Amino acid sequence: MGSLDLLLDGFASALSAQNLLFAFIGVLLGTLVGVLPGIGPAMTVALLLPITFTVPPAAALIMFAGIYYGGMYGGSTTSILLNTPGESASVVTALEGNKMAKAGRGAQALATAALGSFVAGTIGTLLLSLVAVPVATWATSLTSADYFALTALAFCTVAAMLGNSPLRGVASLAVGLYLGLIGIDKITGQSRFAMGIDELNRGIPVVIAAVGLFAVGESIYVASRLRHGPVNVIPVSRTWGLPKADLKRSWKPWLRGTFIGFPIGAVPAGGADVTTFLSYATEKKLAGKRGNEFGKGAIEGVAGPEAANNAAAAGVLVPLLTLGLPTSATAAVMLAAFTSYGIQPGPLLFDTKPELVWALIASLYLGNVLLLVLNLPLAGVWVKLLRIPRPYLYGGILLCASLGAFASSQSVAGLLVLVVIGALGFAMRRYGWPIAPAVLGLILGPVAEENLRKALQISQGDAGALLSSTFSKIMFTLALLAIFLPLILRRRTRSD
Amino acid sequence: MTRRRPFLVAPLLLAASLIAGCTSSSASGDDSIDGLRIMVPAKPGGGWHQTAQALQDVLQREKLATGVQVFNLEGPGGVAGLNKLVGEKDDELLMQMGKVMVAGIINNKSEKTLKDTTPIARLTGESLALVVPADTPFRNLEQFLTHWRGDPKGTVITGGYVADVDHILAGLIADRVGIDPAQLTYLPNAGGGESVARLLSGEAKAGISGITEYSEHIKAGKLRAIAVSGAHRSKLLPEVKTLTEQGMGLTYLNWRGVVARPGLSEQAKQRLVNAVTKMHSSPAWKQTLKAKDWDDAFLVGPEFTSYIETEDAAARKVLREIGLVN
Numbered sequence: 001m002g003s004l005d006l007l008l009d010g011f012a013s014a015l016s017a018q019n020l021l022f023a024f025i026g027v028l029l030g031t032l033v034g035v036l037p038g039i040g041p042a043m044t045v046a047l048l049l050p051i052t053f054t055v056p057p058a059a060a061l062i063m064f065a066g067i068y069y070g071g072m073y074g075g076s077t078t079s080i081l082l083n084t085p086g087e088s089a090s091v092v093t094a095l096e097g098n099k100m101a102k103a104g105r106g107a108q109a110l111a112t113a114a115l116g117s118f119v120a121g122t123i124g125t126l127l128l129s130l131v132a133v134p135v136a137t138w139a140t141s142l143t144s145a146d147y148f149a150l151t152a153l154a155f156c157t158v159a160a161m162l163g164n165s166p167l168r169g170v171a172s173l174a175v176g177l178y179l180g181l182i183g184i185d186k187i188t189g190q191s192r193f194a195m196g197i198d199e200l201n202r203g204i205p206v207v208i209a210a211v212g213l214f215a216v217g218e219s220i221y222v223a224s225r226l227r228h229g230p231v232n233v234i235p236v237s238r239t240w241g242l243p244k245a246d247l248k249r250s251w252k253p254w255l256r257g258t259f260i261g262f263p264i265g266a267v268p269a270g271g272a273d274v275t276t277f278l279s280y281a282t283e284k285k286l287a288g289k290r291g292n293e294f295g296k297g298a299i300e301g302v303a304g305p306e307a308a309n310n311a312a313a314a315g316v317l318v319p320l321l322t323l324g325l326p327t328s329a330t331a332a333v334m335l336a337a338f339t340s341y342g343i344q345p346g347p348l349l350f351d352t353k354p355e356l357v358w359a360l361i362a363s364l365y366l367g368n369v370l371l372l373v374l375n376l377p378l379a380g381v382w383v384k385l386l387r388i389p390r391p392y393l394y395g396g397i398l399l400c401a402s403l404g405a406f407a408s409s410q411s412v413a414g415l416l417v418l419v420v421i422g423a424l425g426f427a428m429r430r431y432g433w434p435i436a437p438a439v440l441g442l443i444l445g446p447v448a449e450e451n452l453r454k455a456l457q458i459s460q461g462d463a464g465a466l467l468s469s470t471f472s473k474i475m476f477t478l479a480l481l482a483i484f485l486p487l488i489l490r491r492r493t494r495s496d
Numbered sequence: 497m498t499r500r501r502p503f504l505v506a507p508l509l510l511a512a513s514l515i516a517g518c519t520s521s522s523a524s525g526d527d528s529i530d531g532l533r534i535m536v537p538a539k540p541g542g543g544w545h546q547t548a549q550a551l552q553d554v555l556q557r558e559k560l561a562t563g564v565q566v567f568n569l570e571g572p573g574g575v576a577g578l579n580k581l582v583g584e585k586d587d588e589l590l591m592q593m594g595k596v597m598v599a600g601i602i603n604n605k606s607e608k609t610l611k612d613t614t615p616i617a618r619l620t621g622e623s624l625a626l627v628v629p630a631d632t633p634f635r636n637l638e639q640f641l642t643h644w645r646g647d648p649k650g651t652v653i654t655g656g657y658v659a660d661v662d663h664i665l666a667g668l669i670a671d672r673v674g675i676d677p678a679q680l681t682y683l684p685n686a687g688g689g690e691s692v693a694r695l696l697s698g699e700a701k702a703g704i705s706g707i708t709e710y711s712e713h714i715k716a717g718k719l720r721a722i723a724v725s726g727a728h729r730s731k732l733l734p735e736v737k738t739l740t741e742q743g744m745g746l747t748y749l750n751w752r753g754v755v756a757r758p759g760l761s762e763q764a765k766q767r768l769v770n771a772v773t774k775m776h777s778s779p780a781w782k783q784t785l786k787a788k789d790w791d792d793a794f795l796v797g798p799e800f801t802s803y804i805e806t807e808d809a810a811a812r813k814v815l816r817e818i819g820l821v822n
Contacts (some may be wrong), residue, residue: 140696184572198579202571342541348692352712370626411580454683458652458699 003133012357013266014366019062022055023363029214034090035078036393041071042329043214045198047400049207049337050407057341058356060173062363065317068330069364070122072310076479077382080302081106081234089309092276096294096301098234101351103140103297104234105316108243112250112299114375115242115305117250120307121368124314131360132350136322139347142285144454145466146239149425149475150193150325151448158437165432166486175424176441179204181449194198198326204335208405209442213435213470214329214400215427219394224430231397252302253283257307265315265327279308314364321345321357325444329436332443388465500710518519520682524770529561532668536756539576541769542687543706544574544592547752550788551592551772554780559772573600573659575608582608582811584757586672587764588615595661595697603659603820611657613755613803614765617772618767620785621749623795624665625707625733627719636744640702643672648679654691654700656682659820661703662691662751665725665777672744677817699802706750707732707789725749732789751793753800763811769796 013019014104029048033039033236045064052060073088077082080097094115142150155173182193183203184394194200224386242250261275282303284294293303319325324346326332341351350357375382428435452466459465532555533549548566555561569577574597591613601609625654626637634640644651648670655662667677669790685691688705692713695703703710704721711732713719721736725748729738739746756768775781776794785792793802815821 007511070773141698142695143697143699144694178581202576338538342539342545342687344690348695348698348713350688351718455682456693457681460649460681 003494006358007129007362009355010360010362011365013355013359014062014362015056015336018368018469019359019363021061022063023066023367024370026066026366026372029063030067030383031074031371031382032070033067033372034071035385037078037082037222038219039397040214040330041068041414042210042436043218044071045337045402046207046210046214047328047332047397049211049333049340050404052234052337061334061356061360062336065251065360065364065371066367066370068313068334069310070371071119071330071366072121072313073114073375074304074382075309076117076306076478077110077375077379077489078386080109080113081236081383082386085364089273089276090306091273092280092305093282093302096298097298098294101234101236101300101481102304105297105299106234108237108246108299109302110379111154111242111376112246112303114372114379116254116257116303116307117310117375118368118372119254119312120261120311121371122365124262125361125364125368126312128314128317128364130320131253131266132361134355135318136347137348139322142323142347142471143456143469144451146471146475147451148448148455148466149472149479150323151444151451153475153479153482154325154327154440154444155448156482158440168433169437172428172435173441174435175428176438177445178315179209179438180442180445194372199409199417200413204442205409205414207340207441208334208414208418209421210333210439211335211401211404212421213425213428213438215397216418216422217429217435218402219398220422220426222390222394222428224426232348236383246299253279253300253304254307256286257304258283259310261308261311262315265312267327268280273309274306275308275312279304321349322347323327324349326440327445329439332439335443339430350418414451497510497657506708509684509699528559529588529767531563532561532564532588532590533586533764534564534576535567535581535589537571537591537593538568539687540568543750544594544752547670547790548592550784551619551754551775554775554784555771557780558775558778560775565800570723572657573597573604573606575600575604575606577607578606578613579651580609580713581755581757582612582739585758586757590735590754590756590768592752593755595750598807599659599661599664599815601806602815610755610804612758614760615760615804616756616765616796617776618751618793618795618800618803619772621709621726621751621791622706622789623724623730623750623791624662624704625710625721625730625736626723626725627695627703627710627713627714628667628701629698630718630720632701632720634720634722637737637739640722643701644670645673645772647674648675649681651698651702651704652681652683653704654683654685654694655704656688656691658682660684662688663750663818664814665704665748666747667814669739669744671744671817677814680818680821682818690717696733697806726791730789731786731792733742749791753795772796
């Protein structure tokens with residue numbers, strides 16, 4: 001069967017009542033958490049991971065993908081109307097979007113963000129359906145050494161690009177790598193860093209770590225500074241469409257954002273956040289005589305980055321599905337969802353579980369349509385959410401987090417681990433360490449270690465084998481570039 | 497302001513349905529076991545999990561038990577699950593286990609062993625398959641063995657975890673064909689399914705794992721099966737010869753069974769044994785065995801207990817030969 005037939009079968013499955021319901025819940029929850037500052041899609045998927053014990057795999061994964069896409073839509077609303085990004089990929093949107101809202105053009109900013117997200121999300125999903133199978137086929141020839149090189153690249157880019165301080169990024173990554181080492185080593189049966197505690201011998205479950213770092217840490221952080229007054233939301237009229245003049249200014253940035261976002265999301269290089277900055281810079285450069293509008297509410301500066309972050313979300317799914325490598329925190333948590341069903345994303349996924357993958361991809365097309373409907377006319381409703389009293393919201397989150405940790409570990413010790421990791425997450429948040437590198441380190445660290453040991457076992461200890469293939473040479477070169485390029489660029493801007 | 501409540505309630509509802517899903521039970525027959533729990537000491541999706549789900553399904557369909565839940569407690573060699581079981585006080589709790597756990601206990605140097613449990617029944621046996629990538633020149637077992645004898649250290653054999661049945665069978669075959677088991681280069685994976693990737697990338701020359709792990713890829717023409725380890729051929733791969741047929745006097749079955757907590761009263765033990773015995777004689781169970789291509793390996797009582805002891809001694813011997821334990 002060709003990919004098209006499989007995709008059509010996927011649509012049939014995605015349109016079944018159950019899967020459609022979960023897709024709807026997913027995009028609804030995604031938009032919700034995207035809108036609320038401080039709660040992102042990664043944390044939401046982490047909180048909902050325990051449903052993998054009761055819900056069939058296709059339904060749960062469809063819901064998680066809906067949350068991922070939805071978060072990208074919802075984040076822009078908060079950025080524009082509150083000047084507080086709902087999630088990290090919408091930081092750039094606030095630059096122009098909030099200025100537009102203050103100038104009374106909030107409706108147009110919301111519309112270009114939602115329409116741009118739809119255009120980019122749909123094109124991105126189309127590209128995903130086109131490249132996934134060729135990439136997966138090619139990836140079957142990748143050796144353990146190649147995988148190790150890929151993870152090394154992911155570590156370098158994630159640590160260097162996320163957040164504003166590379167040092168904090170590296171430190172956060174190190175925390176994650178360390179957490180990943182705890183437990184009994186599968187190969188030798190040695191207990192590592194368990195400090196004689198039996199619960200730690202089983203290793204730190206990804207669910208508990210992700211929920212602890214994201215949800216518990218964030219909740220304590222919010223509670224710790226809950227002393228300011230009510231939020232100031234800029235009121236906005238109903239948004240139904242985009243005036244012709246704005247559409248004319250928006251469509252090119254949408255497309256440019258899409259083609260910046262997708263490829264960068266698809267390479268293991270740090271996910272959606274980077275692409276929004278790139279898109280913003282591109283639009284500013286191309287604006288020509290309109291360049292002076294930037295900083296005062298240029299619609300291009302909303303259209304481009306919003307398209308870029310949605311296209312990147314689709315791009316991130318390429319390495320996740322075909323290589324089993326997550327390149328963003330949400331993807332990392334989604335990988336945990338796959339593995340808790342005993343499904344290993346990777347080159348063989350399209351062979352072993354075609355019905356599941358294609359139902360997931362088909363649901364992304366549907367999810368985009370649902371999101372457009374949810375976000376364009378209902379933007380006003382979402383804004384009201386920003387008025388939920390924080391204590392209720394975070395109280396509920398802490399309850400869900402504890403339930404989730406207990407359900408996945410079946411013991412009180414799991415809750416204790418959650419509390420300790422939650423405290424760690426709070427400390428990291430308090431001192432401005434980005435959380436995402438830690439989660440990626442925890443998930444990719446064991447992958448890197450396993451592949452490194454396998455590669456060395458096959459070569460009987462010859463470390464040269466790590467650089468034996470062209471692919472691994474390219475990956476290590478890119479990894480070095482990822483470390484040194486930002487340093488060089490920074491030096492140059494300083495000397496300018 | 498009234499609108500905000502449903503949004504808040506949504507995650508709570510999800511959490512509530514989660515709890516409800518764990519505790520739901522219905523009215524039951526007279527001597528059926530109410531609220532039986534089956535612990536799978538490994539991740540979902542694997543052989544133990546599938547066996548536990550089959551057990552759950554047939555026990556409920558035959559009304560031998562109600563409200564049966566299956567839950568996972570992952571850990572190397574299943575030892576985490578064993579430790580948990582030893583501390584349990586619940587009479588209606590079974591732990592899924594098998595040949596893999598016998599070796600896992602030894603390899604992980606666990607303080608608790610299967611002697612600390614109450615053996616209930618051995619249920620199934622599964623043949624393993626020896627496969628090579630379809631694009632290698634080895635057409636049959638003999639050709640592969642010739643290559644292996646020529647370069648024992650450089651011929652990478654892959655499969656599931658360290659000290660898993662796959663690893664042990666690799667050691668047994670090596671020993672049988674005159675290769676020193678200590679020379680074996682075994683590339684472990686988190687489960688036999690993952691070994692497929694290492695075979696297709698060309699890193700491993702041969703793979704050993706459960707037939708179900710490989711059968712899809714064999715049918716797709718990516719792997720070639722050159723032997724199965726059971727006493728007779730597999731229904732899933734009828735054209736593949738057994739090791740015995742190919743002149744190697746070796747049959748090897750990966751058996752799976754269930755045990756209960758230590759110190760169970762004779763009466764409580766008998767209830768569990770009765771339930772699985774009745775289940776074993778039901779047509780539904782025979783159907784399941786056929787569908788999964790599992791052998792019927794039913795064994796209960798003192799015979800099962802002494803069987804575990806024999807298996808323990810055998811596993812110790814092989815692991816010593818491979819060089820995993822001293």
